[in-house]
Amino acid sequence: MKKTGLLLFTALLVISCNQKNKENESTTNDSLVTNEVSKPIETGFNIENISVSTTDIGVFPFINLPKGLREMNKPLVREFDVCFFPIDGIMTPFEGKLYKTFIAPNRGENFSQHFFEKSMSDYLLSIGAVKIFDGEITKEEYDRYNKKDPNKGGEGDIGYAGQNIKFWVLRTKKDGNIYVQYLSNNAGASLNVLQEAAFEQSITKVTAEEISSDLIEKGKAVLYINFDVDKSIISNDGIETVNEIALALKNNPSIKISIEGHTDNSGNADHNKTLSASRAEAVKEKLTSNGIDKNRLAAVGFGSEKPLVANDSDENKAKNRRVELIKIN
Known part of the structure; x- marks a missing residue:
């Protein structure tokens, strides 16, 4: 009888301990889930948070190509157009004066991806630009926006899934907001520059x-x-x-x-x-x-x-x- 009672007590003790462990595990897991959900996620873009640069950046498109590189074809230059730039991985439209080009090495020379990207980043940092995005957009994002871009597939086009896009913003006192994005591979590069501007209606009634x-x-x-x-x-x-x-x-x-x-x-x-x-x-x-x-x-x-x-x-x-x-x- 004593032996039976001892076995029963031991079984109850094990069950009690297991139940406590489950309760503790449940409490811990609930705590982890709660902390993860309540953790603030930093998203959004506010250009007002970028300092205004007083550096003289010359005339549009404000960037001379690095030594040994050239525009592959005639660049796309528009007094007013739209260009899409990645904000938090979302291709976002901005309007203004637009420059888009493909870049190639001078004839007889090889293209160095490292040289191009270091030239771009060092120069942009020197004039006060801030890097906003460095990465790829998803296929879903490309499918969402690409038909809204009137220049898709054109000269200097950027913004396809799988491309590593580097996007910079420069605020200037003289020339306003400048948006720059580029990408490169072992053969060449693409560059887009947009000087933000408000649309001005030029159509008047014919009398x-x-x-x-x-x-x-x-x-x-x-x-x-x-x-x-x-x-x-x-x-x-x-x-x-x-x-x-x-x-x-x-x-x-x-x-x-x-x-x-x-x-x-x-x-x-x-x-x-x-x-x-x-x-x-x-x-x-x-x-x-x-x-x-x-x-x-x-x-x-x-x-x-x-x-x-x-x-x-x-x-x-x-x-x-x-x-x-x-x-x-």
Whole structure:
């Protein structure tokens, strides 16, 4: 009996000790979980936390390439555009004056990744820039943002999953906020520089007075009338411009015009010529419906045959997609 009681006491003692150990383990684990959740995570970017540099950094794009290196092709330079930079691994858009280029060694020389990156980091530190990011973005992040970047796949493009991107910010008293990102491998590098600037609207309403003045003084008026994509249907804002043409002709009843449609060189040349003719005819029909005698109007399409400027950039192609009013008397 004593032996049985002793065994029972021992069993209860073991069970009690095991239960206590489990309670202690549970308490410890709960404490670890609580501490991990409550630990503050440092995220976000505030440019106000970066000191303003008074260093003279020259003129845009503010960075001369290291010795022995060159721009591989013609760099992308825009007075106003958008560029995406990694903030906490999130590709974030900033707007302003933009420079993007691929970098290669001079002919006959080899590219040193270490030389390029040390040259960049030492120079940026010397002028007061601060490194904000040094790492890769995820494939999920690339998939999220890449279609929002109008320059994706273009000159000096940066921002693909698996690329090691180095992103710096420089605040200056004279030139404002400057954003710099670059990457390199054993063959070459890419560099982006953006001088942040607010957007300034440059589009103003075309007026009948301006059209009249151009026709009388220059013999022609160059207009940008919007149409539905690949169609000759005039958009709502395009109709407003056509209404101003009608008013200009009513104010100058002796003027006769030829309405000439033009496109850029994208796509099939025959299709572009047909489309430009259809659009010129659509403007003529709208003017006629506004009370302008059809005998004062002619319509013709030239497609891409008479560009204003070379079709060598998106901006120039936009300039070539136009309607010209030519005074014919």
